[in-house]
Amino acid sequence: MPINLVSADYAAILPAVILIATGLAVLIADLFVTDDGYDNPSSEKSHLVWIGVCGAALAFAALFVPSGLLFGAWSENGVASGSEVVFLGALRLDAFGGFAAAIIIVAAGLTTLSSGGYLAAQGQNRGEFYGLVYLGGGAMVLLAQATNLISIFVAIETLSLTVYVLAGFFRKWKLGAEGAAKYFILGAFSSGFLLLGMAFVYGATGEISLAALGKSTADPYLMNVGLLLILVGFGFKVGAVPFHSWVPDAYQGAPATAAGWMAVAVKVCSFAALIRVVVAAGQGGVADAAIGKMLAALAVVTMVLGNLAALNQTNIKRMLAYSGIAHSGYLLIPVVLAFQGTPDPKVGAGALFYLVAYLLMTIGAFTVVAMVSNGDTDREELESYNGLAKRQPFVAFAMTVSLLSLAGMPGTVGFLGKLTIFKDAVYSGPYLYLAFVGILASLVSVYYYLRPIVAMYFREEGETIEIVENNWGVKLTLVLTSFGTIALFFCGKSVHELSVRSIQSITG
């Protein structure tokens, strides 16, 4: 059977293709363009950063080309049109995938911007870092668009491989190697669950398409158990308790900017795929309500334990790792609501909007961590932040903005994100308690988010610490993230509306 590709197919994969091409270009450029020797990992290699950022910009632009992923939702004000199934049902061209892709692409760009100076200071500035970010980014974008079990699995495995390597990118550092190894082993374990679940679902429906989840099946029992196993697999990817054990170790061992990338991009694409799965499963009525209860239970446990565990951390990366776990918990709330579809499937939009907020504040926080550590992994302890505000008022400010946003303080986009999610939960009726738990958990979280702020502004510094500062990329990243965090609080409405249109395109 000859494959006839039409322009929609090309438009659908264009962003992913550009990202992968960028990854390859960075790898090759690192081989040939040698300003002071390609094998000198302490040089800044700003050409790699440039290539990466340009690639990200191109990929972002590719979302908006006519018949591109976000073209319809963006231009035709209010109507998400142009959704179609491409590549024989493997992928979907819709605004939902486009929205997730946009976040992933921006995260890739910001990670690249902030990494140059940091990696050089660590003496680990190799082109492979950027290559992995972009290759993985391509896979993530595809995952966000994937609509059958095979393409989901292939995309997940591809992106996982890149982040395993990124997690251990500082290969001479024990913690890095250890974290990466754990991540890899547990990842393989979870892939088993995912695959088994997919096999069960396939067994029950006889189809690999997600759309088949909605059809009636001869064996709903097998189907539901399969769905649960798939959820376990995704639960691992997003770091939901009790599948979260790898998160602190992997984040702590990873380069700070890579940790930010892992936290944001992996979450975005995993949640996108998860929402596609639960919406498809929830709409058919075959999936049992028990699935919703399991998801809700995961959300509660993740929010509570993630925040409680973060309380005692003294290492800022571990703290942010647990914070990331807690945020997965918040993000599971709209997933539950999207599964239930009450009062309408739009409620899943909260997740998309929250992920935008999460992108800005998390990348911002990890960039500051990268700046402060400046080539010394011991500088990731809380004490290293003492008195930072006196020496580096802007860096301290950017950190404060990010942390306050993570805590959900008004004036930052994090507040709007939480508000959207909790509001949807409150209106949902049966899942009101999720909002209640979420609000309590966020209250607890304020404590540990404030600790670095207190250290930066109210403690005397122990020793004078140089930080990565004379680097345009890092500074630009911080400017963008803090500006975005504050600005979106005031004009987040259009982004929220776009997210609502996007989520409507899943089923349209």
Added chain:
Amino acid sequence: MSVDLIPLVTFGLLALVVAVGALAASELLGPRRRDPEKLTSYECGVPIFETAREPFHIRFYLIAILFILFDIETVFMVPYVTLFRDLGVFGLVEMGTFVAILGLGLLYCWKRGALEWD
């Protein structure tokens, strides 16, 4: 016995004959000059009686991985060949892209020095 199975059985018998025949021919026709090294069982050139935790030289793995990688990727060429005419220009471009990516990989290994033993 179903008629359908006849080719399979034939194929199996043929395989058996070839395998046994080859071994037998080697045994019958080959010269025998035995020494202790030759009497040990063959294991890819690695000493066989040793503590199992003895580290290999990493280069073995590198070469092996690269070999498998390129080896398996070229396997994709075979189905392409069977559909060469049907796929037309599209197939040519597609396969060209595939080979180009493969080539980039080779280039990468080469430049990074993965192909040099020392």
Added chain:
Amino acid sequence: MDFNPSLLALIPILPLIGFVLNGCFGNRMGRQFVSIVGCALPITSFVIAFRAFQALRGSESEAIRHTLFEWIHVGSFQVDMAFTFDGLSAVMCLVVTGIGSLIHLYSTGYMRGDKSYARFFAYLNLFTAFMLMLVLGDNLLVLFVGWEGVGLCSYLLIGFWHEDAANCDAGRKAFIFNRVGDLGFLIGVFLIFTLFGSVNFAEILVGVESISDVTAPASSLNSAMPMWGTVAIGTLITAITLCLFVGATGKSAQIPLFPWLPDAMAGPTPVSALIHAATMVTSGVYLCCRLMPLFSLSPQTLGVIAAIGACTALLAALIALSQTDIKKVLAYSTVSQLGYMFFAIGMGAYSAALFHVVTHAFFKALLFLGSGSVIHAMHHEQDMRKMGGLRRQLPFTHLIFIIGTLAIAGVPFFSGFFSKDEILFSGFFAAFHGHDGHVHFQDQLFWGMATLTAGLTAFYMLRMVALTFWGKSNVDDKLVDHVHEPGGWMPFSLAVLAVLSVFGGILNVPELLHWLPFVGEERTFLLGNFTGLHHAHTGIDLDALHKLEWTSLIISVGVGATGLAAAWYLYGPGRALLDGFVNGAGKKLVRISENKFYIDEVYQILIVTPFQFASYVMFILIDRFLIDGVMVGGSALVVRSFGEFFRRMQSGFVPAYLLTFGCGALVLLFIMMSLLNGAG
């Protein structure tokens, strides 16, 4: 005349800009800059307010409105940052900006030597901005922002010389007393919202009309009043107005919340003149005038207001009799005059109250600034016993004081005469004719107290002049040669205020006196008619009314004259008689007055001590035991155990992780399957 409504917003914003400029750059830019910025912006506000006033007079419309931005829109609760410039706001606005500007100018001289010159002007500008917000606010919330803002500025300025702990204490005292009042105010606002479903003045007044007009459907009321069920609307309105009045007693220093005002004299004298005499303390009166129709619906509240007003007026006047600090006399006098204003409101004479606000602003600002000149000349000596005979050295200031005293004493044709006469007549009318034809004893009592206060006022004011300017000099020898008249802008401000104090009465001449020069028919009840507060006496023919008016006028002028004469005699030729009384028969009485009727002590025993005891108990019980012990200790324990638990779980061993993962998945599967089986 054309007037762009958006200019209204500039009236409060300009002083706010002054605050920002002076606060941020004042110290660096020098005094010249501070003086120019600090004075020019309020003066510009005055000019704009004046233009708006002209536009309002020239136009048919009742008010100029401008919405700066949408402020809070939550469901049915919609509040805008909006300003209304109607007659009442116009009068208050002109007083605030006009007298405010004069006092700013005066301060450039008075504060010249102070090291925190820029800070002073920044606060003063901020105060002006908030005060303008208060009087221009289109709804209760904007008013409340101004209300709290002026309270804050008052606190900051009372404690302006914060090196002295006593000043800070005075600031705190003012703040705390005001908080008590603000609580009442806030409850009132909430109740208003519950009843009317809005905090917008215009909408509230529409609601009030529908209540007073029984035939109209009560549609403008908040139909959903879940809390109130069967409570009669009349009761609710009495509760609302009483709560608002509690707020007013705090801000405007009425019984029982007045003791902060005399202590507030710790601030610089221009502050006392601006905040604690002319503007802020009258905001309670403004509030009552603003919601006049609402207050009028509750005779009970009006009765309470009249009683409190009359009692405050008399009590403060009695205390003022024996004070020796020149500013304290003026402070008690202010409390007493504010009492008059509330007495007028209680009598339903809102326009008289507002009129007295205006004239009082003129002459009390004049007196305070005059006392400032004395204090300035005496190098911050405020004790009148160490003054005396200053007439020779400070002839101009002496003249100022005489004018102020004659005005406040109600000597005919000075400004105070007109406003006070109107107030006393409203009391007289109620006491001897009655609004409803019936005469009540308590009205007669209140009128008697008010009239007695008029005499006392004349007495203690002239006493102050006598002690300060007449007789033999008690000035410290070292100071004698340095005593001098103020320079710079100070005499200018004093002169303008003096002119206003003399001729200010022309603003609201009663119909009875329209034959006076410069008056004519068109100026009778000018202010009252312009603000729409004037309320003609009905149920009585004109001749009888005039007869009553003449009687009241003669009595009040007579009482005032008696007070003046007594003071002149006792502190002049008859000094021996006074000394005899003070040291003999009246010793105890004088001591009671000197000690301010032991109000502070009573509060100490009744409120402060029990409160301190209660807070100590709370500290031990709640803070130490419950919070520190159980909650902090307990939650720390819980959190620590969680931390420990997680530390164990997060052992770093991959098998442990796999175990967690696997067990978690199994538990989920188990629960899931049991749910499925249960369902199936």
